[in-house]
Amino acid sequence: MIPRLLVIAFALASAIGASDGPTKTLRFAFQGGLNSLDPYALNETFTQGILANVMEGLIKRDQDLKIVPGLAERWETLDPTHWRFHLRKGVRFHDGSPFTADDVVFSAERARGSGSQIKARIPADAKVVKVDDHTVDFILTTPNPILHYEWETWLIFSKSWTEANGAVNAQHAPATSLSPAALKANGTGPFTITSHEPGVRTVFKRNPNWWGTAQHNVGEVVFQTVASDSTRVAALLSGDLDLMDPVPVQDIERIKQSPIADVMVKPELRTIFLNMDSFRDELLYSSVKGKNPFKDARVRKAFYQAIDIETIKTKIMRGQSAPAALLIAPLLFSHASQFHRWPYDPAASKRLMAEAGYAQGFELGMDCPNDRYVSDEEICQAVAAMLGRIGVKLTVNALPKAKYFEKAGPKKYDSSFNLLGWTPSSLESYGVLTNLLRCRDKDGKGGTFNFGGYCNPQVDALIDRILVEADTAKRDDLITEAFRLVHADVGVIPLHQQSLAWGVSRKINAVQRADNQIRFETIWMQ
Amino acid sequence: MAAADAAPNRQDTMLAFAIRRLFEALMVMLAVALIAFALFRYVGDPVNQMVGQDATLEDRAELRRHLGLDDPVIVQFGRFITHAVRFDFGISYQLKQPVTGMIAERFPATFELALAAALFAVALGIPMGVYTGIYRDNWLSKVFLTVSLIGISLPTFLIGILLIYLFAVKLGWFSSFGRGEVITVGFWRTGLLTASGLKALVLPAITLGLFQMTLITRLVRAEMLEVLRTDYIKFARARGLSDRAINFGHALRNTLVPVITIIGLQLGLIIAFAIITESVFQWPGMGLMFIQAVQNADIPVMAAYLLLVAFLFVLINLIVDLIYVRIDPRIRIYGKGSQR
Numbered sequence: 001m002i003p004r005l006l007v008i009a010f011a012l013a014s015a016i017g018a019s020d021g022p023t024k025t026l027r028f029a030f031q032g033g034l035n036s037l038d039p040y041a042l043n044e045t046f047t048q049g050i051l052a053n054v055m056e057g058l059i060k061r062d063q064d065l066k067i068v069p070g071l072a073e074r075w076e077t078l079d080p081t082h083w084r085f086h087l088r089k090g091v092r093f094h095d096g097s098p099f100t101a102d103d104v105v106f107s108a109e110r111a112r113g114s115g116s117q118i119k120a121r122i123p124a125d126a127k128v129v130k131v132d133d134h135t136v137d138f139i140l141t142t143p144n145p146i147l148h149y150e151w152e153t154w155l156i157f158s159k160s161w162t163e164a165n166g167a168v169n170a171q172h173a174p175a176t177s178l179s180p181a182a183l184k185a186n187g188t189g190p191f192t193i194t195s196h197e198p199g200v201r202t203v204f205k206r207n208p209n210w211w212g213t214a215q216h217n218v219g220e221v222v223f224q225t226v227a228s229d230s231t232r233v234a235a236l237l238s239g240d241l242d243l244m245d246p247v248p249v250q251d252i253e254r255i256k257q258s259p260i261a262d263v264m265v266k267p268e269l270r271t272i273f274l275n276m277d278s279f280r281d282e283l284l285y286s287s288v289k290g291k292n293p294f295k296d297a298r299v300r301k302a303f304y305q306a307i308d309i310e311t312i313k314t315k316i317m318r319g320q321s322a323p324a325a326l327l328i329a330p331l332l333f334s335h336a337s338q339f340h341r342w343p344y345d346p347a348a349s350k351r352l353m354a355e356a357g358y359a360q361g362f363e364l365g366m367d368c369p370n371d372r373y374v375s376d377e378e379i380c381q382a383v384a385a386m387l388g389r390i391g392v393k394l395t396v397n398a399l400p401k402a403k404y405f406e407k408a409g410p411k412k413y414d415s416s417f418n419l420l421g422w423t424p425s426s427l428e429s430y431g432v433l434t435n436l437l438r439c440r441d442k443d444g445k446g447g448t449f450n451f452g453g454y455c456n457p458q459v460d461a462l463i464d465r466i467l468v469e470a471d472t473a474k475r476d477d478l479i480t481e482a483f484r485l486v487h488a489d490v491g492v493i494p495l496h497q498q499s500l501a502w503g504v505s506r507k508i509n510a511v512q513r514a515d516n517q518i519r520f521e522t523i524w525m526q
Numbered sequence: 527m528a529a530a531d532a533a534p535n536r537q538d539t540m541l542a543f544a545i546r547r548l549f550e551a552l553m554v555m556l557a558v559a560l561i562a563f564a565l566f567r568y569v570g571d572p573v574n575q576m577v578g579q580d581a582t583l584e585d586r587a588e589l590r591r592h593l594g595l596d597d598p599v600i601v602q603f604g605r606f607i608t609h610a611v612r613f614d615f616g617i618s619y620q621l622k623q624p625v626t627g628m629i630a631e632r633f634p635a636t637f638e639l640a641l642a643a644a645l646f647a648v649a650l651g652i653p654m655g656v657y658t659g660i661y662r663d664n665w666l667s668k669v670f671l672t673v674s675l676i677g678i679s680l681p682t683f684l685i686g687i688l689l690i691y692l693f694a695v696k697l698g699w700f701s702s703f704g705r706g707e708v709i710t711v712g713f714w715r716t717g718l719l720t721a722s723g724l725k726a727l728v729l730p731a732i733t734l735g736l737f738q739m740t741l742i743t744r745l746v747r748a749e750m751l752e753v754l755r756t757d758y759i760k761f762a763r764a765r766g767l768s769d770r771a772i773n774f775g776h777a778l779r780n781t782l783v784p785v786i787t788i789i790g791l792q793l794g795l796i797i798a799f800a801i802i803t804e805s806v807f808q809w810p811g812m813g814l815m816f817i818q819a820v821q822n823a824d825i826p827v828m829a830a831y832l833l834l835v836a837f838l839f840v841l842i843n844l845i846v847d848l849i850y851v852r853i854d855p856r857i858r859i860y861g862k863g864s865q866r
Binding site: 033035036041042043117119120182197198199200224225226227228230231234235237238239240371400401402403404405406409410411443444445448 | 569570571572574575576577581582583585586620621622623687690691694695698701702703704805806807808810814815818821822823
């Protein structure tokens with residue numbers, strides 16, 4: 001009797017004792033997996049986003065993706081090529097070692113070292129100099145006003161821990177053994193990783209010694225991969241999951257009607273657009289011989305105006321898209337509201353085609369991925385139907401992403417008309433311009449992801465000036481001018497920004513970022 | 527080939543038989559490796575799946591050189607075979623782990639699932655088959671046969687999704703995905719020792735085993751119907767043996783040869799292609815690993831998996847042949863089949 005009472009009393013006491021401090025467990029599933037825990041080994045948005053909960057960069061971004069201080073409290077440019085970062089004091093890594101300038105210098109070398117996939121984050125010829133324990137200088141050879149824009153996911157390693165664990169070089173694909181950093185993580189962030197099964201299940205625990213103020217009450221996060229869309233939806237509806245991503249568009253309404261789950265929707269940064277091969281002298285996949293119709297801006301504009309983007313939005317994207325006039329999301333470009341799409345006007349399209357000499361239309365082959373973007377294949381087929389009305393007989397060749405990018409992308413660019421989606425990793429316009437709209441050669445040197453090979457020397461000149469222009473107002477004007485030229489010339493056909501859809505339990509409050517990165521420290525559970 | 531084995535001692539013949547079969551296994555695996563390798567040139571570009579969108583052309587080219595993707599196919603194949611004989615299947619392009627380790631890690635999950643599915647299929651299929659064979663026009667027999675018809679006509683993924691929605695979402699009896707808690711015994715991670723692990727096994731095992739169960743039911747039924755008409759059964763009845771002795775001691779034993787063949791082949795199929803069930807239930811087994819490898823053009827994983835599957839089939843066929851001899855006295859290794 002008395003021992004039993006003691007047991008009950010003990011249980012009660014421990015239950016009460018455990019209820020102070022965040023103790024909730026968040027069960028989260030994504031369609032892809034978390035494989036290596038080394039953020040330098042693979043330049044992939046999801047991996048780096050999740051690891052940004054465990055390790056941190058010099059800067060961070062808030063929910064509107066504006067840059068805020070991270071491990072650096074403040075920074076300044078002493079002159080256009082000399083940056084100084086003042087580091088936060090009193091920060092410790094999970095293993096207890098203090099965060100100092102040595103760790104920043106070490107991480108910069110590691111990021112540019114062998115095996116790293118994020119070399120582009122820091123200019124190769126930049127010198128990283130420790131000034132004192134909490135100050136680091138970056139000395140560049142040319143000005144670069146967006147030097148730090150991608151540093152939210154350039155996560156800082158602890159020099160002592162990494163060296164002690166033999167992980168000084170990032171895991172590279174053909175290595176003969178796993179780097180220890182692939183299976184363990186040590187950072188300064190609000191969560192630690194307590195267990196990790198690559199591609200299956202990872203468990204995060206709250207770091208009570210984090211330097212920041214926690215806006216969350218999550219004590220533990222269990223992350224699992226659930227690749228099958230319907231299983232993920234079922235798991236959310238049955239209460240097995242608290243948060244899942246993405247929600248397939250056809251299930252959004254269903255989940256909204258559930259008593260225990262809801263859907264958070266937000267325009268994503270990824271812009272979906274169409275490329276037309278204006279590089280070759282004769283198209284590879286068309287019935288027009290001896291010349292390339294896409295070299296004529298009137299044909300390009302005819303194609304643009306034949307596409308009814310509103311119907312695509314309502315019928316195919318089920319309302320979950322934002323028609324775009326630019327290749328960059330409005331959130332990331334302050335002058336985006338100055339741009340409007342060329343209006344949907346099939347009559348004008350037919351006129352332009354006749355003016356250009358293609359009144360009878362022609363046959364054309366289109367390449368399209370079928371497992372990469374939301375409703376990608378359906379969009380292509382809708383485009384085919386719409387272009388049919390202006391006399392263009394389009395054949396859609398849908399491929400899985402592994403095959404699609406091999407065919408239509410660098411270096412082959414073996415395509416005449418194709419669909420692509422892009423989010424600039426720098427979260428600003430220079431990335432878009434230099435990767436998607438810069439002139440390239442036939443192998444892809446230059447604008448590597450300029451699948452259509454659109455080339456306008458005036459735009460190139462503007463891009464080069466944008467790279468080094470430090471004054472924000474002047475820079476934005478140059479960017480506006482560059483986009484305006486591309487728009488007038490119809491270099492590409494923007495379609496829309498697709499939407500993010502997170503499935504959430506009604507018991508949680510979460511902050512959704514437009515770049516689809518999830519920060520556990522912003523989640524509140526009832 | 528058989529004449530040389532006409533030795534008087536049955537044990538010796540078994541051994542020679544087994545050795546010859548293993549040699550054939552090697553030939554089969556070599557052929558599979560060759561065909562698979564020829565196909566891998568067309569699965570897509572693994573390099574694009576491995577690098578981020580910011581990777582420069584030089585980075586991509588360097589990666590191709592590192593992985594040996596620019597070498598001629600013969601060289602790549604030779605390299606693969608020389609490593610494979612040492613059980614070194616390289617590093618997965620996507621997960622960057624040794625493939626052998628990945629397969630060893632995921633094999634227990636698939637094996638337990640396949641075993642559970644096979645047990646379900648056999649434990650339900652054989653009794654149902656016997657019952658419907660003996661009591662041909664019973665109403666219960668009709669129910670069993672209708673159920674088996676449904677099992678054959680519905681595709682696996684549909685069965686899986688239906689079971690999830692019924693038992694996980696609506697009734698909440700089982701979880702909708704995953705393996706539950708697993709316990710590591712030596713190198714084997716088993717879900718059989720925990721309650722949540724056993725519960726998690728139920729829905730996927732039914733999904734995977736339903737097709738086999740219906741197959742076995744119908745096969746046993748057809749065989750029973752035929753065997754019950756044979757002379758030796760009639761003579762057994764005339765002699766006065768009990769129904770039980772006749773049905774189970776004689777009839778069932780003789781129906782087992784084709785049934786065991788089918789079970790054996792199906793077991794191989796279950797293990798190799800539990801892909802769909804594993805995808806629906808996010809079961810961390812080899813099938814799921816394989817389908818992800820296909821999507822990512824992860825060639826080392828695909829190659830290792832196909833070789834493993836080839837080996838499994840050959841092994842199972844060997845075991846099935848050896849079992850024949852035990853259960854059916856009419857079959858000899860060095861002779862022809864039955865005289866039925």
